[in-house]
Amino acid sequence: MTVTDVRPGADASPDSGGVAPRQLLRIATAGSVDDGKSTLIGRLLHDTDSLPLDHLESVTDEDGVADLAALSDGLRAEREQGITIDVAYRFFSTPTRSYVLADTPGHERYTRNMFTGASNANVAILLVDARAGVLRQTRRHARIATLVGVDRLVATVNKMDIVDYDEARFRAVEAELVALGARLGTEILVIPIAAKPGDNVVHRSAAMPWYDGPTLLDHLEGIDLAAPAPVATELRLPVQWVSRPTVGERRRYTGRLSAGTLQVGDPVVALPSGSRSVVTALDTLDENRDVAVAPLSVSVELADDIDVARGDVLVSGREGAHLPVLAREIDATVCWLGEQPVAVGDRVALKHTTTTVRATVHRIHSRLDPETLDETAGPSALSLNDIARVTLRTSAVVVSDDYVDNRDAGAFILVDEHTNDTVAAGIVEGARDIADRGESVAWTPSALPADDRAARTGQRGAVLLVVNPDGVAAPAAGIEDALTARGRNAYALDGAALRSALDLSPDARSAAIHLARVARLLADAGVVAVLALDAADPAVLAAVHQEIDAAGVERHDVADADAAVRALGLA
Known part of the structure; x- marks a missing residue:
């Protein structure tokens, strides 16, 4: 049987034998430390008969009790500390589906690994300790899961055996999880489980007759995965490697398709250069495949020797193509x-x-x-x-x-x-x-002297000095946004950030003069420099004015974006 990756953009077509593809479901665990993620994974592996006998024996004690958490905690430091540090990938299967399960760390220090595990997942299992309820890290992990596009969340309220399978306690935690889902804009199915004895994980629990929903595995088996139909006009092929396989042949451009399809005869555009060509050869290491579909890795030959390098992206050159x-x-x-x-x-x-x-x-x-x-x-x-x-x-x-x-x-x-x-x-x-940025400008070259830099750049530079009457610098970035929205090439200079980056003198007057010189140079290059100072001392402002005005640079003192727009005649 063929195992098929059904992530968006993956090839979900039947194999050449006409047998329906075996779906692959990618799962990431999420939640706080000590909620029982590793134990749950060990239970899934154990109860689906997905463990090699030698692996099971290595974590079984003299009394014949298996340490289920140790089945996924592979690092020595993890076993010693009893926590998950790195992402552990485990594989299990049922008669109808194959699974890849990422056991991600719950500890705050290893939140970065939660991103790794969830980035390719179809489903996230959010674990919550029945005693503690929803915690800070639970919320953070749930937000990360939705952030990276995991739109299916199932929450398991674990360790129900420790609270004597109390329905009232489960309902209280369930309410917290439903509220969390509403806050994140997604629905969360909540299942009461006890991972260590196996209640409601693979087999239904007799200890919780008040629960009539699916077990965790039943729910995972019932998730419908359907990859979107691959469309040629959505093509994205980031070029990873440029090679010349044999002397006398054209260069080949190799990479992994992230979207769309590709076949011989397809017109393509290389971005960011915009050069166009046509695919003349396609190698997918599969002689029976005429069309490459994401996420396959391919090697492409083009009809023209256009300039394509690592980091460029080949996209569809068809009419109506969706372009990045x-x-x-x-x-x-x-x-x-x-x-x-x-x-x-x-x-x-x-x-x-x-x-x-x-x-x-x-x-x-x-x-x-x-x-x-x-x-x-x-x-x-x-x-x-x-x-x-x-x-x-x-x-x-x-x-x-x-x-x-x-x-x-x-x-x-x-x-x-x-x-x-x-x-x-x-x-x-x-x-x-x-x-x-900068193409639709308010100044035209013909309106300026021929030898002026503005005639060549299409824009006249200026310095906008931003200090409010209370001596607190106004946000220069907001003024920059207002100007760029009107076609001006503007750049915000934040006084505090620049002083730190340039290691300027702590003396306010000396630092302000240096910042004014930076703004003056930008203005001379045709940029509208928006300089926000964090001091309103009259002597300091006078020194800044003198430094800018002595260079003959256009200067305006403004308090906000509206004043800046008016000062440059863009209102």
Whole structure:
């Protein structure tokens, strides 16, 4: 029999023998530490007869009692501490379906591994200790599961044997879980179980006659998985490797299809360059396959020697094709996984599909409160395990799709450039095309002197100095957004962030003058520099004015976005 991956975009067609494919269900566990995730997995493996005998014997004591949790805790440190550290993948099957189960850590320190386990899952099993109820980490893991696109949540209220199978206690925890699901915008099926003795996991429990719903395995067996029909116009092929197999042959472009289909004769476009060609050869290591369907890995030959490199993306060249965004600015939700906090202005490496570019944290819009699941607006920084909405600016074009449309092309990680540690995982919720910034400008070259830089860039530079009467710097990013929305190439300079990044003198006057020089250079290059200072001392402001005005740069003192728009004649 053929085991078929039925994730969105996967090939769910019957095999060549005409036998219906055996579905593969990917599961991730979620919840707080000590809720019994490893024990539940051990019970599933044991009761479905999916354990090799030698493996079972290795975790069975002298009295013949098996330590079910040890079946998935494979690291020595995990067995010693009694907690899960890394993601443990286990496989089991029934007569009708195959399963891949990711046992993800419950400890807050290893939240990053929850992202790993849930990123490819079809279903998340949310475990809750019947005694403790819904905890902080339970909410965080549930939010991560929905964040990465897991739209099927089943909650198991575990350790019912310890509370004497009390229905009242189960109903109280069930109410908490239903409320959590409503808060996340999804339905959660709640099942009472006792993983250690096996109640309601694979076999129905006689100890809980008041429960008439499905067992956990019954529910998993009944989940209907149907991959969307593959569509050629949705093609996404991130190029991972460029090679020339034999002398005299054209180059081959190799990668894994993340969406759509591909076959010989298909027109394709290489992004971000926009070069066009036609597929002349296709290798999938399967002689009987004429059409490649995501998520297959393929090697492609094109009719023309166009410039295609690692990190480029081949998309459909058909009329009406769904094209990605050539983005330089990305709105995303991220989970910060780094030990060191991150603030606006910090730089990281953004790894997206097969390319890596430098990125700057341009704005932090809001942070999720794991207790209430409310959004807190305008945090100054993100710490370990924080989930937040941010805007990132990239140093090069990123060929991007929204995560809801394409899990592969809409996901990324952030990497510390100094330590090479993964410091965040994120999903794209919106991206702005490079054509959206600076093409529709208010100034025309013919209206300016021929030797002026503005005549070549199509925009006149300026400095907008933002200080309110109370001496508190107004948010420069909001002013920048208002100007870029009107076609101006603007850049926000936050005084506090720049002082830290440039290691400027703590003396307010000296630091302000250096910042004014940075703004002046940007304006000279044709950019509208929005400079927010965190001091309103008259002497400091006078020094800043003198520094900017002496260079002959256009300057406006503004208090907010409306004033900035009026000052530049864009109202």
